[in-house]
Amino acid sequence: xxxxxxxxxxxxxxxxxxxxxxxxxxxxxxxxxxxxxxxxxxxxxxxxxxxxxxxxxxxxxxxxxxxxxx
Amino acid sequence: xxxxxxxxxxxxxxxxxxxxxxxxxxxxxxxxxxxxxxxxxxxxxxxxxxxxxxxxxxxxxxxxxxxxxxxxxxxxxxxxxxxxxxxxxxxxxxxxxxxxxxxxxxxxxxxxxxxxxxxxxxxxxxxxxxxxxxxxxxxxxxxxxxxxxxxxxxxxxxxxxxxxxxxxxxxxxxxxxxxxxxxxxxxxxxxxxxxxxxxxxxxxxxxxxxxxxxxxxxxxxxxxxxxxxxxxxxxxxxxxxxxxxxxxxxxxxxxxxxxxxxxxxxxxxxxxxxxxxxxxxxxxxxxxxxxxxxxxxxxxxxxxxxxxxxxxxxxxxxxxxxxxxxxxxxxxxxxxxxxxxxxxxxxxxxxxxxxxxxxxxxxxxxxxxxxxxxxxxxxxxxxxxxxxxxxxxxxxxxxxxxxxxxxxxxxxxxxxxxxxxxxxxxxxxxxxxxxxxxxxxxxxxxxxxxxxxxxxxxxxxxxxxxxxxxxxxxxxxxxxxxxxxxxxxxxxxxxxxxxxxxxxxxxxxxxxxxxxxxxxxxxxxxxxxxxxxxxxxxxxxxxxxxxxxxxxxxxxxxxxxxxxxxxxxxxxxxxxxxxxxxxxxxxxxxxxxxxxxxxxxxxxxxxxxxxxxxxxxxxxxxxxxxxxxxxxxxxxxxxxxxxxxxxxxxxxxxxxxxxxxxxxxxxxxxxxxxxxxxxxxxxxxxxxxxxxxxxxxxxxxxxxxx
Numbered sequence: 001x002x003x004x005x006x007x008x009x010x011x012x013x014x015x016x017x018x019x020x021x022x023x024x025x026x027x028x029x030x031x032x033x034x035x036x037x038x039x040x041x042x043x044x045x046x047x048x049x050x051x052x053x054x055x056x057x058x059x060x061x062x063x064x065x066x067x068x069x070x
Numbered sequence: 071x072x073x074x075x076x077x078x079x080x081x082x083x084x085x086x087x088x089x090x091x092x093x094x095x096x097x098x099x100x101x102x103x104x105x106x107x108x109x110x111x112x113x114x115x116x117x118x119x120x121x122x123x124x125x126x127x128x129x130x131x132x133x134x135x136x137x138x139x140x141x142x143x144x145x146x147x148x149x150x151x152x153x154x155x156x157x158x159x160x161x162x163x164x165x166x167x168x169x170x171x172x173x174x175x176x177x178x179x180x181x182x183x184x185x186x187x188x189x190x191x192x193x194x195x196x197x198x199x200x201x202x203x204x205x206x207x208x209x210x211x212x213x214x215x216x217x218x219x220x221x222x223x224x225x226x227x228x229x230x231x232x233x234x235x236x237x238x239x240x241x242x243x244x245x246x247x248x249x250x251x252x253x254x255x256x257x258x259x260x261x262x263x264x265x266x267x268x269x270x271x272x273x274x275x276x277x278x279x280x281x282x283x284x285x286x287x288x289x290x291x292x293x294x295x296x297x298x299x300x301x302x303x304x305x306x307x308x309x310x311x312x313x314x315x316x317x318x319x320x321x322x323x324x325x326x327x328x329x330x331x332x333x334x335x336x337x338x339x340x341x342x343x344x345x346x347x348x349x350x351x352x353x354x355x356x357x358x359x360x361x362x363x364x365x366x367x368x369x370x371x372x373x374x375x376x377x378x379x380x381x382x383x384x385x386x387x388x389x390x391x392x393x394x395x396x397x398x399x400x401x402x403x404x405x406x407x408x409x410x411x412x413x414x415x416x417x418x419x420x421x422x423x424x425x426x427x428x429x430x431x432x433x434x435x436x437x438x439x440x441x442x443x444x445x446x447x448x449x450x451x452x453x454x455x456x457x458x459x460x461x462x463x464x465x466x467x468x469x470x471x472x473x474x475x476x477x478x479x480x481x482x483x484x485x486x487x488x489x490x491x492x493x494x495x496x497x498x499x500x501x502x503x504x505x506x507x508x509x510x511x512x513x514x515x516x517x518x519x520x521x522x523x524x525x526x527x528x529x530x531x532x533x534x535x536x537x538x539x540x541x542x543x544x545x546x547x548x549x550x551x552x553x554x555x556x557x558x559x560x561x562x563x564x565x566x567x568x569x570x571x572x573x574x575x576x577x578x579x580x581x582x583x584x585x586x587x588x589x590x591x592x593x594x595x596x597x598x599x600x601x602x603x604x605x606x607x608x609x610x611x612x613x614x615x616x617x618x619x620x621x622x623x624x625x626x627x628x629x630x631x632x633x634x635x636x637x638x639x640x641x642x643x644x645x646x647x648x649x650x651x652x653x654x655x656x657x658x659x660x661x662x663x664x665x666x667x668x669x670x671x672x673x674x675x676x677x678x679x680x681x682x683x684x685x686x687x688x689x690x691x692x693x694x695x696x697x698x699x700x701x702x703x704x705x706x707x708x709x710x711x712x713x714x715x716x717x718x719x720x721x722x723x724x725x726x727x728x729x730x731x732x733x734x735x736x737x738x739x740x741x742x743x744x745x746x747x748x749x750x751x752x753x754x755x756x757x758x759x760x761x762x763x764x765x766x767x768x769x770x771x772x773x774x775x776x
Binding site: 001002003005006007009010011013014017018019021022025026028029032033034035039040041045048049052053055056059060063064066067068070 | 156163164166167168169170171173174175178302307308310311312313314315316317318324325328332333357360364367368372523667668669671672685687
C-alpha cells in the first residue's frame with residue numbers, strides 16, 4: 001500500500017488549495033456582477049462551474065480508489 | 071534497429087521503415103494543402119490573426135485539442151508515464167480552479183474591449199511603459215514556448231533518423247539542433263502562407279486525427295501486452311495513482327507541479343497564451359468562447375491525458391513483462407517512439423508519428439502566429455505611429471502589415487530555434503517545460519491577474535512587479551537554498567537543476583508581495599512624489615533615481631555582492647522604481663479601469679456595442695439574402711423578423727450560412743438597419759456578401775448579438 005503522501009495528501013492539497021482559488025474566483029465574479037444570476041444563461045454557467053469542480057474531485061477520487069483497491 | 075548507450079539511458083536510431091516515411095510525407099503534404107486552402111479566407115491582418123471572430127464553439131474546441139495536446143506533448147507525458155505512471159498527466163486535470171476567472175473575467179474583457187494583444191491591455195489599463203515591459207516579457211514567454219515545441223519535435227524525430235546521412239559522398243551526423251533547424255524551416259513555410267483561419271482548420275482536422283491516433287496506440291498497446299487485466303496487473307500500484315507523490319522525487323513531485331502547472335501554468339495558459347486566446351477570440355460570441363473553453367477542459371483534456379500518456383504506461387508494462395524488448399533504462403523522451411514502433415505495424419507507425427509531429431507543428435504554428443500578432447500590434451504599429459508613417463488607403467496598410475506579419479513569423483521561428491539552447495541541458499522535455507513555466511510566467515501572471523480583478527492595482531505597482539519581481543526571481547535562481555527553500559514543502563534540492571517546479575511558488579509570492587505592497591503604499595508614494603515636484607531640481611533628482619535603479623538592477627542580475635547586500639539593494643530598487651513610475655505616468659483610475667476590470671464588464675459590453683444594450687432574448691431566424699446597393703454598414707430585415715429576434719435598429723447581428731457543419735466559416739457580424747416589409751429576406755451589401763462568402767440560393771441564419 002503506497003503511503004498517504006502518495007494517495008490522499010496530494011488530492012486534499014489539490015482540491016483544498018485549488019478550491020480556495022476557485023472559491024475566490026466565484027466570489028469575485030458574483031460580487032462584481034460579471035456573473036449575474038438574474039440572467040438565465042448565467043445561472044446555467046453558475047451550475048456548470050460548481051459541477052465542474054466536483055466532477056474533477058470525483059475523477060481523482062475514483063482513480064485513487066481503484067489504484068489502491070482494484 | 072541500432073542502439074547505443076548514452077549516460078545511463080539507452081537511446082535509439084533508425085526506428086521505422088520506408089513505408090512509415092512515405093506515410094509521413096503524404097500526411098504532411100495533405101495537411102499543408104488542407105491548411106493553405108483555408109488561407110483564402112484571410113482578407114486582412116484581422117483575419118490572418120483572429121479568423122474574423124465568427125466560428126462556432128465546437129470548431130474552436132476541437133481545434134484547441136491539437137494546440138493543447140501538441141504543446142503538452144506526447145513525448146514529455148509518455149516519458150513521465152514510463153517513469154512514474156498515470157500521474158504523468160495530472161496537469162491535464164488541474165485547470166478548473168481558474169476557469170471562473172477566465173470565463174467571466176478575462177474572456178469578456180478581451181472580446182469587448184477589442185484588444186488585439188495582451189500588451190495592448192497593459193497600455194489601456196495602465197500605461198505605455200507597462201505595455202513595453204509586458205511586450206518584452208511576453209515575447210520571452212512565447213519564443214521560449216516555441217523553443218520547447220521545437221525541442222520536443224526534434225526529440226520525436228531523432229529516434230527515427232539514422233545516426234548519420236551520406237549525401238554525395240559527404241557524411242552528415244544527425245544532431246538534435248540540425249533536426250530542429252530542418253523542422254523549423256518546414257514549420258515556417260507553412261505558417262507564413264496560412265494564417266489563423268488555416269491554422270484553425272488544420273488544427274480541427276488534426277484534433278480528430280490525434281485523438282484517433284492516441285487511442286489507436288492505446289488499444290494496440292493493450293492488446294500487445296495481453297489485454298486490460300494483464301496491463302493493469304503488470305503496473306505497480308504507485309504507477310496507477312492519478313497524482314504524484316506529494317514532495318518526492320525532485321524531478322517529479324505533486325506539490326511542485328501543482329504550483330508550476332496548476333497555478334502558474336493554468337493562469338499562463340488561459341490568460342497569457344496568445345495562441346489560445348486568439349482561438350477564443352475567433353469564436354462568434356463570448357458565450358461560444360465560454361462553451362469552447364469549458365468543453366475543452368471538462369472533456370477534451372481528460373481524453374487527451376490518455377492520448378498523450380498511454381505510450382509511457384504501455385512501455386512500463388512491457389518493460390516489466392519483457393525487459394529485453396523495452397529495457398527499463400530506455401531514454402524516457404524516446405519511449406513514445408519506441409513503444410509505437412513495437413505495437414504498431416509498418417505504415418500504422420508512420421501514421422502515428424505523422425499525427426504526433428503534425429500536432430506538435432500545429433502548436434508551434436499557433437505560437438508563431440500569435441507572436442507575430444504581438445509584433446504587429448505592439449512593436450510594428452506603435453513604431454509606425456511614433457514615426458508618423460501612414461499609408462494612403464486601408465487596403466495598402468493591410469497589405470503592408472500582412473507582409474510584415476509574414477516576415478516576423480520567419481524571424482520568430484529563427485529565434486525559437488535559438489531558444490532551444492536554453493532548454494537542451496534538461497534531462498527530459500518535461501523538466502525543461504516545468505522550469506520554463508516556473509520562471510517566465512509569474513510576473514505576467516501576477517500583473518494580468520491583479521490588473522483584471524483588483525481595481526486598485528496601479529501602473530506604478532505593475533511596473534514595480536515586473537522589475538522588482540524579476541530581480542527577486544533572479545536572486546532566487548542564484549540563491550535557491552536560501553530564498554526558495556522556505557517554500558519547498560520538503561522537496562529535496564537538486565543542485566544541478568534546483569527546484570525546477572516549486573520555484574513557481576516563490577516567484578508568484580515575491581511578485582504578488584511587491585505588486586500588493588506598492589499598491590497599498592500608494593498614498594505615501596504619491597505624497598512623496600508631490601513633495602518632490604515642489605523641489606526646483608525635481609527632474610534631475612528623478613533622473614538620478616532612475617540611474618541608481620538601473621545600476622542596482624545590474625548589480626542584482628550580475629550577482630556582484632553578497633545575498634544580504636543584494637536584498638538591501640532590492641528594497642531600494644523597488645522603492646525607486648515605484649517613485650519614478652508615479653512621477654512619470656499619468657494615470658486616470660476611473661477611465662483606465664472602466665471596462666477593463668471584472669468590476670465593469672457591463673460597461674465594456676456597452677462600449678463594444680457603442681450604445682445601450684438590448685438583452686431581451688429573441689429567436690434565430692432563417693432568411694434568404696438579396697443584394698442592396700448602399701454600403702452603409704448595416705443589413706436590413708423585415709419588421710416581423712426583427713420582432714422575432716427582439717432586435718432594434720442599431721443592435722448587433724450575427725448572420726451565417728445555415729449549414730451548421732461549416733461552424734461559422736461563412737458568416738459576418740453587422741448592425742441592424744431600418745426594417746422593410748419582405749418577411750424572410752435580408753438585404754446585404756456587396757462588401758458584406760464578399761466577407762461572409764455567402765452562396766446564392768443557400769439560406770442564412772440570423773441572431774441578435776446584443
